[in-house]
Amino acid sequence: MKKNLVLIGAALALSSCSLISRPADPVTVTVMGLNDFHGNLEASNFSGVMIPDPADPTKQIRLKAGGIETIGGYLDQERANNPNLVFVGGGDLIGASPVTSSLLRDEPTTLALSRLGMQFSALGNHEFDQGLKELLRMQNGGCDSNDTAKACKFENPYPGAGFKWLGANVVDKTTQKPVFAPYGVQEIGGAKIGFIGADLKATPTIVNPSGITTLDFLDEASSINRYVPELRKMKVDAIIVLIHQGGVAKDGFAAPACGSLTGPIVDIVNKLDPAISAVISGHTHQGYSCVVKGIPVIQGDFYGHLLQRLDVTVDKANHKVLSVSAANVVMDPRTLPKNAAMTALLTRAQTLTNAVKGTPVGTLAQASISRTNNAAGESALGDVIADSQLAATRANGAVIAFMNPGGIRADLTASAAGNTATFGDLFTVQPFGNTMVVMDLTGAQIKALLEQQFDNPEAGSSRILQVSKGFAYSYDSTAAKGSRVEAASIKLNGETLDPARTYRVTMNAFLSTGGDNFLAFKDGTNVLQLPNLPDVDALDAYIKANPGLTGGAQDRITRIK
Secondary structure, X not given: OHHHHHHHHHHHHHXXXXXXXXXXXXEEEXXXXXXXXXXXXXXXXXXXXXXXXXXXXXXXXXXXXXXXXXXXXXXXXXXXXXXXXXXXXXXXXXXXXXXXXXXXXXXXXXXXXXXXXXXEEEOOHHHHOOOHHHHHHXXXXXXXXXXXXXXXXXXXXXXXXXXXXXXXXXXXXXXXXXXXXXXXEEEEOOEEEEXXXXXXXXXXXXXXXXXXXXXXXXXXXXXXXXXXXXXXXXXXXXXXXEEEOOXXXXXXXXXXXXXXXXXXXXXXXXXXXXXXXXXXXXXXXXXXXXXXXXXXXXXXXXXXXXXXXXXXXXEOOOOEXXXXXXXXXXXXOOOOOOOHHHHHHHHHHHHHHHHHHOOEEEEEOOOXXXXXXXXXXXXHHHHHHHHHHHHHHHHHOOOEEEEOHHHOOOOXXXXXXXXXXXXXXXXXXXXXXXXXXXEEEEHHXXXXXXXXXXXXXXXXXXXXXXXXXXXXXXXXXXOOOOOOEOHHHOEEOOEEOOOOOEEEEEXXXXXXXXXXXXXXXXXXXXXXXXXXXXXXXXXXXXXXXXXXXXXXXXXXEEEOO
């Protein structure tokens, strides 16, 4: 008996020794994050910083920020300051991209980010724009694309991404196993940093469902937490979440440790395991650096205007985080160096696409037509696009056209002399390559469709469809669910819609399958697919047919209150 007691005592003594911390062995790792890049290889207007107009110093214009050359130059500079730097992504690195990248199937973008040393990125909803098979090709390489006219034209064969997309909550419907790696570990400077990736669970409602039929998108927080124990067993020194979901903060991108963050990301972070050290977020195209439940949560605007910076000091000996500082850094081409390899890559992409990009289409009445919505949710450019789609499908019997506002990616700005819009200008507005669809809906179904604008969990608020000329209605946003649109106000060419009558309507392929939760389209009949009529071609034809085009009058939708 005495012998047993001695053994137990010895075991307790050893256990107590194991709880004593070793002398600290600190190292600082710099984590740079890029979210919602959308293939913007070139700098673009950043609303967060205004500068004097070179043509008139008394006026202010937006800073042109970002661009792969400047991002690369900044990373070079910071690696020289701290070689312990990890470059990661917050999703939507590709998809909805300008001509320079998208006409080459976004291969220049994945190759640029790979050559800049990106290690991991969260999956974003736009990574799935062309379906799972194409995304796997983007990850793994090859030329077996669903668009062989664009694939492998930049580099043949396309070698695949040098970084890993992560998706802890993106699983196969049958096996419920992740289709992409759920997490990755980067060893640098003797430290081990774990990264867990997740996409927003509402992805199926905002991408073409036909491309992701084999996938489930699970709850973000529980999926992330599932892999924390595995990483802790690997004795990582910090765990950082890369998630394509975000929120909104009123403090702005430069405010440190803001406390005003709202939106889906807050609910997710509040459910995360306390072992999470920081969260790099995306999707909402906001710039913020906030703290939720003691965890830094940061997002860097979009298009590469900002890089998210986390300086994480860890104790390698005891596998714990000592401190995390967070800040957004403006990618200002005026003050930052350029990366020569990225200049060469960008030049090649431009050379391969400039001929198409610069093709003149037609003239606008002014330099730009805005996509900014009025109080009712209608935009001048939304009117134009809906009109173009109706014009392109009148021969198919269409009398009404609907356009989702999320598919309008930029103002239509004429880049050539004399307010001449080029194909590149149009493509910047509508880069998805959505084809047109025509179907029959009854007046009652159209009423149900309009009500779905106000019951959209992904949007977090109303998502107002843009409508063609001749169609009009009024709504009361304070009325009860299902009764916000006044039935008597829904009119086509001044005549109230008959609930029982059938109307021929036009929309893009994304909407036709219930995209953006507009499920009423799925009930349409006599569906006609127009695979040879992309939305951008409809807009192209409309601008050519209407020289000196002006924006719509924004008088088709009326908000009562």
